[in-house]
Amino acid sequence: MREQLAGAERVSDLWHVVGALDEMPRGTVRLTRLMGEDVAIAVAADGRPLAWRPAAGLVDGAALDTAGVSNPLPVRRDFGYLWTSLGQPGPSLFAIPEYDEPDRRNMNAATFRVHVSAPRAVENFLDMGHFPFVHTNYLGVESHPEVKDYQVEISHDNDEIIATRCRFFQPMAAATAKGGMEVEYTYRVPHPYCAILYKSSPPAPGRHDVICIFLQPIDEEHVAANMLMSMIDHESSDTAIKAFQQKIFAQDKPILENQIPKRLPLDPRAEMPVRADKASIAYRRWLAEHGYTYGTVPQG
Known part of the structure; x- marks a missing residue:
């Protein structure tokens, strides 16, 4: 059990894909799950990608309110996708x-x-x-x-x-x-x-x-x-x-x-x-x- 928890911690520090950017309308919140945790993702009107742990009551498809992004997660955009991490990810992703x-x-x-x-x-x-x-x-x-x-x-x-x-x-x-x-x-x-x-x-x-x-x-x-x-x-x-x-x-x-x-x-x-x-x-x-x-x- 201790080994399994340690393995989960190692994986949580990696970058993980959470959605295709061209399928995410700007200004609209999408709710998803990553490693058993609720995660909200969005692309702001200025093209800025966002990911955060959502507050209770947030619904999928809600209009983005950047003031409500109080628990931000690290984000990056690579290969047409939004990536985030539940831990402390490295500075880069693999290259293609x-x-x-x-x-x-x-x-x-x-x-x-x-x-x-x-x-x-x-x-x-x-x-x-x-x-x-x-x-x-x-x-x-x-x-x-x-x-x-x-x-x-x-x-x-x-x-x-x-x-x-x-x-x-x-x-x-x-x-x-x-x-x-x-x-x-x-x-x-x-x-x-x-x-x-x-x-x-x-x-x-x-x-x-x-x-x-x-x-x-x-x-x-x-x-x-x-x-x-x-x-x-x-x-x-x-x-x-x-x-x-x-x-x-x-x-x-x-x-x-x-x-x-x-x-x-x-x-x-x-x-x-x-x-x-x-x-x-x-x-x-x-x-x-x-x-x-x-x-x-x-x-x-």
Whole structure:
């Protein structure tokens, strides 16, 4: 129990996503929850982001009264989202340099509420083995189930997990795809509840589309999953790009919500890994080494 509380304290000092900025009307309060605590968020008329612990009686959708923001939380805006912290966060967030490239389409494809822990959702995002069976005829086909060997390391420079040379045959890798192709992925896990995928971009050989999952831990067994798309695509409409990603996540949602237990076990003996789970094994070890136990079943 003492270890679990310490893990929660470590996580509370991190920056956490709490909403897509383009979906937050200026001057309107939104109520949400972060790690089991009520949090109010808003964008002021001058574009200033705000987050605070709300007073009793504040309702979702109320007009913003900045005089009522008496318990402010730290805030920042990155990648089109508002981020806050319940503790003492560091001065910066992880970097995604591609987001600032001028020819990219950046958007929040969707925000899904899911009855699962944030670590379980990250692990699912890293798992290529389910592609042929959950995303049949999109990200995989049952006739090509093999997950080829790939490399996983922990970058000591940035303290993040990196999986490279992840190759998988996909019949429809993106909204712009014209046919099946072997797609090469690179995964990054720079935050216990955020993961980034770089994948071959069909219209731009040699470059990558970037898909991110930024998870807001509502509590230990519920999340709001925000899907950031940073695409090299000058043909598809925003609607088409979002619809494709929403279809993929809608296929994942029932799988995630049927996970037992909802929280991710950190004990390596709790669930039998296979070769394709190298990224997951590294992720669980990384969480345990940092004491990030919120949303997990700790070892022992």
